[in-house]
Amino acid sequence: MSRLQVVSGKGGTGKTTVAAALALALATEGKRTLLVEVEGRQGIAQLFETEALPYEERKIAVAPGGGEVHALAIDPELALLDYLQMFYKLGSAGRALKKLGAIEFATTIAPGLRDVLLTGKACEAVRRKDRSGRFVYDHVVMDAPPTGRITRFLNVNDEVAGLAKIGPIHNQAQAVMRVLKSPETSVHMVTLLEEMPVQETADGITELRGANLPVGRVIVNMVRPAVLDESELDLAHAAPRTALAKALSGAGLGGARRGGLAERLVDPLLQQADEYAERFALEREQRAVLTDLGLPLHELPLLAEGMDLAGLYELATELRQQGIS
Numbered sequence: 001m002s003r004l005q006v007v008s009g010k011g012g013t014g015k016t017t018v019a020a021a022l023a024l025a026l027a028t029e030g031k032r033t034l035l036v037e038v039e040g041r042q043g044i045a046q047l048f049e050t051e052a053l054p055y056e057e058r059k060i061a062v063a064p065g066g067g068e069v070h071a072l073a074i075d076p077e078l079a080l081l082d083y084l085q086m087f088y089k090l091g092s093a094g095r096a097l098k099k100l101g102a103i104e105f106a107t108t109i110a111p112g113l114r115d116v117l118l119t120g121k122a123c124e125a126v127r128r129k130d131r132s133g134r135f136v137y138d139h140v141v142m143d144a145p146p147t148g149r150i151t152r153f154l155n156v157n158d159e160v161a162g163l164a165k166i167g168p169i170h171n172q173a174q175a176v177m178r179v180l181k182s183p184e185t186s187v188h189m190v191t192l193l194e195e196m197p198v199q200e201t202a203d204g205i206t207e208l209r210g211a212n213l214p215v216g217r218v219i220v221n222m223v224r225p226a227v228l229d230e231s232e233l234d235l236a237h238a239a240p241r242t243a244l245a246k247a248l249s250g251a252g253l254g255g256a257r258r259g260g261l262a263e264r265l266v267d268p269l270l271q272q273a274d275e276y277a278e279r280f281a282l283e284r285e286q287r288a289v290l291t292d293l294g295l296p297l298h299e300l301p302l303l304a305e306g307m308d309l310a311g312l313y314e315l316a317t318e319l320r321q322q323g324i325s
């Protein structure tokens with residue numbers, strides 16, 4: 001697996017949940033993973049049921065086998081202060097600029113600079129080594145912007161072209177792009193088995209490939225369990241109403257007499273079967289579209305009891321079983 005795992009997806013597909021589950025899955029057997037948030041929504045803190053994340057790397061979970069998940073919510077303004085200190089040694093002067101509002105002004109009027117800072121911080125964590133020369137983190141997982149913005153966000157070299165053609169900012173952007181366009185990085189797309197998210201996923205992958213960014217896997221989230229297969233659906237529609245009523249009666253749902261409960265349940269049952277058949281056909285069609293993308297395809301179940309910390313570990317286990325670890 002690549003060392004930088006970027007997770008994107010259409011809003012509402014659960015990309016933050018998938019990124020968190022992926023971080024847990026990658027942190028198994030004593031490995032260390034950094035889970036990075038770049039949109040300031042504090043979604044990671046909510047998932048792990050912890051307080052809001054500060055601008056510092058903090059351990060938030062222990063994975064099976066003793067691995068650790070650390071998390072970082074990147075603040076563009078504080079990242080710019082780090083940058084000014086790193087390249088210009090403007091520690092106290094940088095803090096003074098922040099008080100004057102200059103930092104917020106700079107990151108607002110130059111969105112390309114903001115993206116350099118956000119991606120640069122993640123890439124720095126990917127490259128960072130300890131005193132023994134070992135990488136501090138085995139993997140860095142980034143909960144990235146949605147599909148519609150992911151290519152522009154990651155293609156920071158183009159974003160910075162109008163800001164600086166030489167100097168530290170230009171050099172920083174070049175260093176970031178060397179990581180983002182290397183085998184060290186994989187960009188995963190999260191989707192649902194619905195037409196709009198699938199189409200946006202396909203469009204996003206086309207854009208990523210056009211920008212020579214490394215596309216990884218497609219992860220289908222919130223997949224509902226299969227209740228009936230195609231042959232069973234055909235059988236339900238072919239069976240006579242009287243036979244269905246008799247079967248319901250035999251299952252203890254009302255007597256077999258005419259006009260009884262079993263007979264009254266036939267129409268609602270067939271209506272549910274029709275609705276399920278429609279959804280079944282739509283999901284099969286969308287799976288085919290995703291399969292045609294030619295990427296590894298994974299599916300995560302819809303958790304009936306909703307998402308909590310236990311559910312997050314369940315999804316991480318599912319990812320490990322599917323070979324993502």
